[in-house]
Amino acid sequence: MFRLEITAPQSKARAGVLSTDHGDIHTPIFMPVGTLGTVKTIRQQDLEDQINAEIILGNTYHLYLKPGLEVLERSGGLHAFMDWKRPILTDSGGYQVYSLTDIRKIKEEGVRFQSHIDGKHLLFTPENVMEIQKTIGADIVMAFDECTPYPCEKSYAERAMHRTHRWLDRCIEAFEPSGPYGHSQHFAGIVQGSVYSDLRRQSSEYIAKKELEINAIGGLSVGEPHPDLYAMTEVCTEILPASKPRYLMGVGTPANILECIDRGIDMFDCVLPTRNARHGLIYTWEGTINIKNAKWKNSLEPVDSTSNSPMSRRHTKAYLRHLFHSGEYLGPQMASFHNLSFYLELVRTARRHILEGNFSDWKKEVVPKLEKRL
RNA sequence: GGGGGUGCGCCGGAGUUGGAGAGCCGGGCCAGACUGUAAAUCUGGUGCUUCUAGCUGAAUAGGUUCGAUUCCUAUCACCCCCA
Numbered sequence: 074m075f076r077l078e079i080t081a082p083q084s085k086a087r088a089g090v091l092s093t094d095h096g097d098i099h100t101p102i103f104m105p106v107g108t109l110g111t112v113k114t115i116r117q118q119d120l121e122d123q124i125n126a127e128i129i130l131g132n133t134y135h136l137y138l139k140p141g142l143e144v145l146e147r148s149g150g151l152h153a154f155m156d157w158k159r160p161i162l163t164d165s166g167g168y169q170v171y172s173l174t175d176i177r178k179i180k181e182e183g184v185r186f187q188s189h190i191d192g193k194h195l196l197f198t199p200e201n202v203m204e205i206q207k208t209i210g211a212d213i214v215m216a217f218d219e220c221t222p223y224p225c226e227k228s229y230a231e232r233a234m235h236r237t238h239r240w241l242d243r244c245i246e247a248f249e250p251s252g253p254y255g256h257s258q259h260f261a262g263i264v265q266g267s268v269y270s271d272l273r274r275q276s277s278e279y280i281a282k283k284e285l286e287i288n289a290i291g292g293l294s295v296g297e298p299h300p301d302l303y304a305m306t307e308v309c310t311e312i313l314p315a316s317k318p319r320y321l322m323g324v325g326t327p328a329n330i331l332e333c334i335d336r337g338i339d340m341f342d343c344v345l346p347t348r349n350a351r352h353g354l355i356y357t358w359e360g361t362i363n364i365k366n367a368k369w370k371n372s373l374e375p376v377d378s379t380s381n382s383p384m385s386r387r388h389t390k391a392y393l394r395h396l397f398h399s400g401e402y403l404g405p406q407m408a409s410f411h412n413l414s415f416y417l418e419l420v421r422t423a424r425r426h427i428l429e430g431n432f433s434d435w436k437k438e439v440v441p442k443l444e445k446r447l
Numbered sequence: 448g449g450g451g452g453u454g455c456g457c458c459g460g461a462g463u464u465g466g467a468g469a470g471c472c473g474g475g476c477c478a479g480a481c482u483g484u485a486a487a488u489c490u491g492g493u494g495c496u497u498c499u500a501g502c503u504g505a506a507u508a509g510g511u512u513c514g515a516u517u518c519c520u521a522u523c524a525c526c527c528c529c530a
Contacts, residue, residue, distance in 0.1 A: 108484050130483075168483045176485085189485045220483070263483090294482040302482095322483040329482075344484045351487045352480085367477070397487095398476095405487050 074259060074286055075318050081432040085310060085337035088427040091287075091318050093212040094256035095152065095160040098127045100318060100339035101427075103330065103420045104162060105413050106347060108132040109139065110155045113347050114406040115413065117157045123382065124413045128159060128212070130342050133205050134166035134173075134197070138190055142208045150210025150254045162342070163211035165202050167263065167291060168323070171220035179219065181236065199243035210254045213287060216244045218263040223296040230267035237265045238279050245283060261287035261320060268301045270308050277312035287340075288313040289320040294329070294343075303332055310337035327356055327419050327443040331436045334423050346416045350408035353397050356415045360445030362390070364408065369394045376407075382414035 080087040091098040105112045105120065107129045112120055120126045131151055140154075148154035151161055169186065170177060176187040183198030202217040218237040221230055241262050252258045262280045266272030280288055290309045293302050306321060313319050320340035321333050330341050346356065353365040357377045362369070364376070372390040380386055384407055396404030426432040 104483095106484065113484080114487080132484075135484080162483090164483045169485090171483090173485070215483080218483095289483085291483065296482090320483090325482050341483095343482050344486090345482050348481065348484065348486065348488085352489095353487095354481085363478085365478090400487085402487080 075316070077316065079428060080315070081427045082430055084335050084433045086334045086423075086427050086432045087315070087337065087339065088424050089318065089339060091339075093128075093160045093259065095158060095212050096127065098160060098340075099421075099424060101330075101334045101420050101423055102127055102340055103416045104128045104130055104340065104342040105416075106130045106342055106344045107155075108135050110136060110151060112409075112413070113351065114402075114409045115347075117155060119410065120157075120413075121159065124410070124417055126159070126413065126417060129157065129161060131161055131163045131209060131211065132166070132169075133163050133202055133209065133215075134169045134186070136163070136209055137166075137195075137205050138188055142205065145210075146208050146253075150208070150252075152210055152254070160212040161210070162213035162261075163206050163209055163215060164322075165206065165215040165217040166197050167215065167218035168220050170218075171222055171295065174222070179236075181239075183217070183240075184219075199240040200247040203244055203247040203249075207249070207252055207258065210252055210256070211258060212256065213259050213261055214248065215289065216241050216260070216262045218265060218291055220292050220295065221265060221267050223268065225267040227267070227269055227272070230265070230269055230272055234265045234267075234272055234276050237263065238276070241280070241283070245285075259286045261285060261289045263289045263291040263322070264309050264313070265292045266305075267292055268297050268305055270304070273305050273308045274312060277309045281313055284314075285317070287318050287320055289322050289340075290338075291322045293321065294323045294325050299329065299332075302329065303336065306333050306336045306338060313337075327416070328440045330416075330419065331423060331440055331443070334420075334427075335433065335436055341420070346412035347409050350410075350412040351405040353404075353408065354412075355393075355408055356412050356443075357447070358415075358439065359442055360447045362447045364390060364393050365397050366394075376411060377415075380411060380414060381418050382411050385411045385414070 075091050077089045089100045105126050112129055145154055170184050178185045183196050185196050187194055199217045206214040217240050219233045221233050248260045250257050262283055262285045264276045264280050266276040293305055310319055318339040321338040324341050325343055353363055355362040355364050358379055369390040374390055376385040376388055376390055376393050426435040
């Protein structure tokens, strides 16, 4: 399923190919987030033809509530429902344990959520989360875990980690690789342990022992400082097997992504390019732009002259700013299109430099620029 | 031309029956935040200054009063009615 092509010199960065029944994924890869069966504002066709996303995310908790399993099953799964032919990875709802902390209760059996839509109680267990992801028809199925917050007391982080491990065992027991729609599913376990090296080490060893197809690192990019993010990533990639893809969940900024590729990560997902786009933040190779700022009012420069998205080369900053200030739908849409194009271009370029053997030098050169504010 | 009414913030509302408030609610504007999406959302600022405080301020100019956004006079602007 995963073929490692090359490991960069003086770095843990690697390039590989992850194969699924819906197509190959060239790593390192960025996976746009499409929580509710849509990458917000972007058509599937553009995602495929223009942005060239190789895989997108869906979310178990959200899809279970809306549109619900019945129509997904009748459609033949999420791929058919949303007409997306490439791979899909579904998050298990473990992140909602963190983000919806006020409307959930954690028990050994699972997590009881009170629906944010109608207040109904629902119990998510490792077993039924595997079942739901089967019905959704994801190519990559995530273990049900608990994403701990930051900051997090060590004693709590440790208890939560052990519970996540117990849940992992139950997920493995419940998971079946043969999905209901004729394509096979792949399972990923998740390392936890907050920002504590010894817990991260312990969790990585626990996950590694299971010899899963994909190993993920969760519970990061929840507000901890970047040095902690990098340090914890390094601790985990040191232990998680090199022969299997490593997925760093929820990361991150362009600089985060390059730094973590450098530390041996193969897969990323993050809401930043799409959410920030809707809020007017544009990512470029020269740094980030808040397109709503007054300084762009009369700028007839292209949004991004180096973008591989024709739209960003054709339209001016002044125009995009105007769209935002007028509340026009095209603003957030163009910005999302641009940012996703940029993120995919970012990882493709990283991959190219890994294959060329000069990833580290290239990374050192571009990261300071990426972190600039224009 | 005659009669009536209304004027405070960048805009729209609310409110002030002589003891003000640099002040309420929206919007706009200026910024900021956002990392496995309860997010096209949220937060802060938006008269001036030497800024833990002070100053100026209710169309404009006067007047009455201990005290005026409030009462009086004139002027200006806008709205309504009549010619």
